[in-house]
Amino acid sequence: NRNERRRIGRGKLRLQKWYVALSDTQKKKISREVIQMVLARKPKMCSFLEWRDLKIVYKRYASLYFCCAVEDQENELITLEIIHRYVELLDKYFGSVCELDIIFNFEKAYYILDEFILGGEAQETSKKIVLKAIEQADMLQEEAEAPRSVLEEIGLT
């Protein structure tokens, strides 16, 4: 049901995830519209917006806005808490997460999202279990890493 979930920093899209098939142009248009609407909101306003036939649920964490577009009959409050739980997961994983973590480790942010939400529905709401799954994957990763060349180490390739 969750059509998209994305994270916006100062009008820039940092991460987006779509749970319906749309063309790239449509996606860009929707992103623009939603960013505009959400950034125009003042503090203390309610966290829900009607947009086309969907509802936008958003929450601001420091400089980042997290938004979900959900169907009309979806539960708004639980969607807010979906956002919060995702932020908690990021926070736990990166250790007090900031925008830079998400920019430099965008692929990780995606994995965490996939472990938590799939096809627009919460897959696993236990924080421990999600983090354990991600950590296990990281273990696999570290085992697989071989030492790299000097050139690579300084980041020239």
Add this chain to the structure above:
Amino acid sequence: MPAVSKGDGMRGLAVFISDIRNCKSKEAEIKRINKELANIRSKFKGDKALDGYSKKKYVCKLLFIFLLGHDIDFGHMEAVNLLSSNKYTEKQIGYLFISVLVNSNSDLIRLINNAIKNDLSSRNPTYMNLALHCIANVGSREMAEAFASEVPRILVAGDTMDSVKQSAALCLLRLNRTSPDLVPMGEWTSRVVHLLNDQHLGVVTAATSLISTLAQKNPDDFKTSVSLAVARLSRIVTSASTDLQDYTYYFVAAPWLSVKLLRLLQCYPPPEEGAIRGRLTECLETILNKAQEPPKSKKVQHSNAKNAVLFEAISLIIHHDSEPTLLVRACNQLGQFLQHRETNLRYLALESMCTLASSEFSHEAVKTHIETVINSLKTERDVSVRQRAVDLLYAMCDRSNAKQIVTEMLSYLETADYSIREEIVLKVAILAEKYAVDYTWYVDTILNLIRIAGDYVSEEVWYRVIQIVINRDDVQGYAAKTVFEALQAPACHENLVKVGGYILGEFGNLIAGDPRSSPLVQFHLLHSKFHLCSVPTRALLLSAYVKFINLFPEVKGTIQEVLRSDSQLRNADVELQQRAVEYLRLSCIATTDILATVLEEMPPFPERESSILAKLKKKKGSGTVSDIEDSRKERNVNANANVTSSPSSDLLGLGNSSAVNSASPPTSSHAASLLVDVFSESLPVAALGSASAHVIEENFSRFVCKNNGVLFESQLLQIGLKSEFRQNLGRMYIFYGNKTSTQFLNFSSSVVCPEPLTADPVLDGGAQLQQILNIECISDFVEAPVLNIQFRYGGSTQNISVRLPVTLNKFFQPTEMTSQDFFQRWKQLSPPQQEVQKIFKAKHSMDTEITKAKIIGFGTALLDGVDPNPSNFVGAGVIHTKTIQVGCLLRLEPNTQAQVSTAALGLDDLHFSESLASLFHTHL
């Protein structure tokens, strides 16, 4: 540099990202990206085979570039290669790239599917999950074709790991959403339902989402999920907050799962089995009770999670619409939220109350909050909350509070946000018309609307006021006087000029006696606005002038002069020129008689659905408006209501609209004069045999004590009803919802009714499939009318006959009475003709509150403290028919031990007693 770099640090990627971030201008960024793209392209094309790590790094860079908003047209092949890598990180990046940059290139799809297939059969849970996530993220048709039978197998296999089960469940959900035809239902369904019993709450959470989606489409296949869901919910709501360990979220036990279970239950009617129903009611009560407890934490997450469950429980209560106590409790709870300091809660409470307002059981309870809602209209700082307040006022409006609500909406309109003005204008216009007791108030309201928000008053609104003024001669003089006064304002809105021109042209004569509004004064007043108006308004004014020539021969000369002037006769606009020429000519050559015939007062408009209502609904269709009709139950009807009709079809149903059912015996002596129809001149009275078609009545009984709901539902069609009755008149809105994706052709409907009722179906053409029946009760009747529907679907003609829930008790007006009056009258009745007594076994539980609600729903007033025995119920009301009014007294003596009730009805007229008694006892 990254603040934290976990796992593999792809330094090259990090450096690239830093470079991009350091770019001072957009141009510099594009330059840097193009350089990188050229670099990657050459690496991919180079002779030297790249190792997995490099491939992964470059694919990841491409992904980053894409996420910045640039197009990527290569690298897909390399990403697909990564899928078959045996290194986890490489596979992961490959899948991520595929998930984000879906490409329908068929060659690649085959390769991707192959890789997925390998991973699914790898028996490595991490790989299986990656593959399932990819299917769920892409969800394309090709993938559904390849995996729609494999995924359910994984889901129900005994040896599948929990995490894989969760992924498989949601993966199947996605495939079912995108290509339902490819996902086979079958032997696995019952095993999926049993996942609700799984030990692992994560599995239950994922499975509940899947089952909800499937159950919406095939409720019968998943019926067994109801009892399991209730059991599961009950265990959650009664658990201590520590029982569920990590599934407890800020002291709330498994909020996500609870919400999902409550959603699943909304796919079904209330459970029939008493034990399950009782357990569910307990759960809902517990949730309502918890809302009253002091919070266990001050964190907003705690209150959000707790209230998320509460709101979902309230949705379920509204969906069931059967437990008056719960509905009223829900309403009180929401009432508390209306003044909560959290904006979110105020918003949601207003929204949720809107649906409560449409339930008979809670409408009155909602109305008690009117002052708070009006206050939020005035004080809320957030326009979306104010919008909800407007919606709620609209939903709670009825005859008793219409004046207050309309006044408040009008005063809000003066300062309302531009974005919602038009909608408010429509709502005010509808309420003013619907609940107008005297039409002078209606006319005042609409003129106020034009004054306050003229630009937002659409054509439909001012057309409608003219229709109503023309149809009601008691208001014409007042309307003429009022528009005349309004036009005195130095600057008035063009819409007012239109209404004024039209009304004075028709009814100016009614105020011409007063020298202050003599014909000449009226004319000069209108003409003083002429040059400020647009062409269509000027054209309308010209017509008003020629009507003046007929009404007031004394101003003929003046008007002819105006028509003759160059600015009219030689006007550049062809329409204006033509009108001027023709009207001038007509006034010169026609005799007074001819003039009087041609320019006669407009005939009354046929009664039809308000064009404004249609407009509001159209607006709602675009998703911007929520409306009374927009209760969750009716969503299906509205969402799919695109039944189009071919132009030749008998949409109006006039031809056979009032065919008389010859089978029903005339129940009264007034029969001959009873069939009154607006269109009676052209009516062939076709006799329809009683044996003609099977009449569906299964939902009929549900409507005896209520007015709204779903009357009929099949795989093709859903018919929803909203009706309202007042004295001997009724109006029924029928909503036809096409549940299929194809069109119904030649859609037509007709109503067959026994004599004492008349119904004229009028259906606006076009896409809106709503039909309105106006109903009048002429005398006593037993047989309810039948709605026949015919349409073509997939080459075959479908015939459906449904009995419309128009029963005698709908025409009740409740009457309050003192105990003394009641028994005095009761004693005056002479059995057996005037009193009917029946003893019957209670079909439903004999709960006091329910019985009370049913008696009120039946239409009589519930008289408290009248009967000396407090367990007895006493009611009184008057049935209105066109010809007579019949008083009715009612006593119900329940005997709880024997589950038997004795009902006695006393009536002034013996004809009525039998029909009413049978109604009463069958449905109570």
